[in-house]
Amino acid sequence: MLKLLPRRFYSRSPEIVARALLGKLLIRDLQGKRLTARITEVEAYLGLIDPASHAARGLTPSNAILFGPSGHVYVYFIYGMYYCLNVASHLPGEAGGVLIRALDPIDGLETMADLRGLPHNTKPKLLTGGPGRLCQALDITRNNSNGLDVTSPTSAIRIADDGHHPSEIQTTPRIGISKAADRPLRFLIGAVAKAKRTASRS
Numbered sequence: 001m002l003k004l005l006p007r008r009f010y011s012r013s014p015e016i017v018a019r020a021l022l023g024k025l026l027i028r029d030l031q032g033k034r035l036t037a038r039i040t041e042v043e044a045y046l047g048l049i050d051p052a053s054h055a056a057r058g059l060t061p062s063n064a065i066l067f068g069p070s071g072h073v074y075v076y077f078i079y080g081m082y083y084c085l086n087v088a089s090h091l092p093g094e095a096g097g098v099l100i101r102a103l104d105p106i107d108g109l110e111t112m113a114d115l116r117g118l119p120h121n122t123k124p125k126l127l128t129g130g131p132g133r134l135c136q137a138l139d140i141t142r143n144n145s146n147g148l149d150v151t152s153p154t155s156a157i158r159i160a161d162d163g164h165h166p167s168e169i170q171t172t173p174r175i176g177i178s179k180a181a182d183r184p185l186r187f188l189i190g191a192v193a194k195a196k197r198t199a200s201r202s
Contacts, residue, residue, distance in 0.1 A: 010089040013090070014044040018185070022166050022189050024160065026100065026103060028156065030138070030156070037104055037106055038164070039159075041187070042099060042187050043098070043174045045098070046185070052177045052180045053066070054066060066086075066096060070089050071151040073087060073088075074086040083132065083140055084132065085138075102130060109124060109127065112127045115138070115139050168189070
């Protein structure tokens with residue numbers, strides 16, 4: 001049975017929330033279709049004390065969601081090409097968020113492939129294996145998703161618990177950043193990390 005994660009789940013340190021999100025289900029309702037995928041890779045960003053966080057510069061109109069109530073979607077645009085999906089996660093009165101880096105698709109794979117412009121027989125990891133890819137596969141943009149409340153049962157993006165618990169979680173430094181890149185704030189389900197190492201050797 002699916003249980004929607006409550007706001008108190010996100011009202012903790014981003015590092016704690018990030019690890020706890022692994023294995024949870026991301027649900028995207030899109031034009032009458034439901035797309036579902038399991039969260040397999042995340043990164044924590046610690047707000048004002050973290051130079052790599054969008055919140056480090058202080059409160060601005062563009063990053064206000066990271067300072068607001070936890071459990072809200074924060075979407076940003078990078079390289080002039082890709083959107084990235086984050087969830088505001090922090091202690092009350094603080095700021096911070098968790099970047100969703102990869103998903104394992106479960107339902108709606110053909111729709112995801114269409115949105116990515118790929119054949120229906122594309123391997124699932126090519127659909128949602130990366131922050132930009134998963135936003136394309138789920139049609140997540142700043143215009144249509146920024147600010148959504150993932151704790152609301154009527155939200156177009158929700159995160160739920162189906163009782164799945166990863167058997168192994170690996171911790172590494174964050175990737176693709178230049179500031180505070182050595183901090184061990186990237187978390188992956190063990191099987192995902194092993195697959196990435198194998199792919200890198202092939």
